[in-house]
Amino acid sequence: MMNYGGDPAVHARGLTVVRGGRTVLDALAFDVPRGQVTGLLGPSGCGKSTLMRAIAGTQAKVTGTLDVLGHPAGDPRLRPRIGYVTQDPSVYDDLTVRQNLDYFAAVLHPGRSARALRRERVTRTLEDVDLTRHAAALAGTLSGGQRSRVSLAVALLGAPELLVLDEPTVGLDPVLRRDLWQLFHTLAADRGTTLLISSHVMDEAERCHRLLLMRDGRLLTGGTSPAESGGVTPDALRERTGAATVEAAFLHLVDEAAAATRPPRPTTTQETAR
Numbered sequence: 001m002m003n004y005g006g007d008p009a010v011h012a013r014g015l016t017v018v019r020g021g022r023t024v025l026d027a028l029a030f031d032v033p034r035g036q037v038t039g040l041l042g043p044s045g046c047g048k049s050t051l052m053r054a055i056a057g058t059q060a061k062v063t064g065t066l067d068v069l070g071h072p073a074g075d076p077r078l079r080p081r082i083g084y085v086t087q088d089p090s091v092y093d094d095l096t097v098r099q100n101l102d103y104f105a106a107v108l109h110p111g112r113s114a115r116a117l118r119r120e121r122v123t124r125t126l127e128d129v130d131l132t133r134h135a136a137a138l139a140g141t142l143s144g145g146q147r148s149r150v151s152l153a154v155a156l157l158g159a160p161e162l163l164v165l166d167e168p169t170v171g172l173d174p175v176l177r178r179d180l181w182q183l184f185h186t187l188a189a190d191r192g193t194t195l196l197i198s199s200h201v202m203d204e205a206e207r208c209h210r211l212l213l214m215r216d217g218r219l220l221t222g223g224t225s226p227a228e229s230g231g232v233t234p235d236a237l238r239e240r241t242g243a244a245t246v247e248a249a250f251l252h253l254v255d256e257a258a259a260a261t262r263p264p265r266p267t268t269t270q271e272t273a274r
Helices: 047-056 078-080 097-108 111-130 143-155 175-192 200-205 234-241 246-261 269-273
Strands: 010-017 022-032 037-042 060-069 082-085 162-166 194-199 210-215 219-223
Touching: 010 200, 022 047, 022 162, 022 219, 037 078, 037 175, 037 200, 037 269, 047 060, 047 162, 047 194, 047 234, 078 143, 082 143, 082 175, 097 111, 097 143, 111 143, 143 162, 162 175, 175 194, 175 269, 200 246, 210 246, 219 246, 234 246
Parallel strands: 037 194, 037 210, 082 162, 162 194
Antiparallel strands: 010 022, 010 060, 210 219
């Protein structure tokens, strides 16, 4: 069952990352509610991957407040509680799918006493990502979408409380995208997993419970008021902007933000006289 209450899975205030003299994340303030699918949407290069690395504890030079599952981001106690999937599949091409999962399961659950647990976790995750039929195939021979699913399976081995997925459906065919989104919602509804999923495909926003919209290292919505600290629902976003789609709503917010920062037009002498 979904857990909508309690402390958020991720709590950020004044979250800033400066890299090479450029501000990549600019004083972000947001929460990620537990047990829900939160979408982090924005164009390529807006800072989504940097934000996800910060949450996963792999990003350097992070300032501000960033708490994850009740601990500062990067705390060693968080390692078994977070599953992080990068854009590039993290698998060994010269091992089979099952061998990859066996290896990572042994890292997560070492020792002979955990052998039965490892077998159960590997079998379950193969079923979760629909790779049981490909368990004996070398990872290097799989399609890009299948290799991405192996990476997702690795992240699921530890039964994480928080899954951070960086554009997991990019380049996948519509059927596989649909199946993965069904899995994401099953993880949230049946296991209480919190999912933060980034994408630059706006139609995927409709599949999320709540949304954080980013552009140029800033949040367009989701941290603009206490009521929106945990993001906004797609319906609320459309209602607020009067747009028919989330994509149109996003463009509306971009224009709104640009207008707010645009310097006032100089007043001419004739206008003053009027």
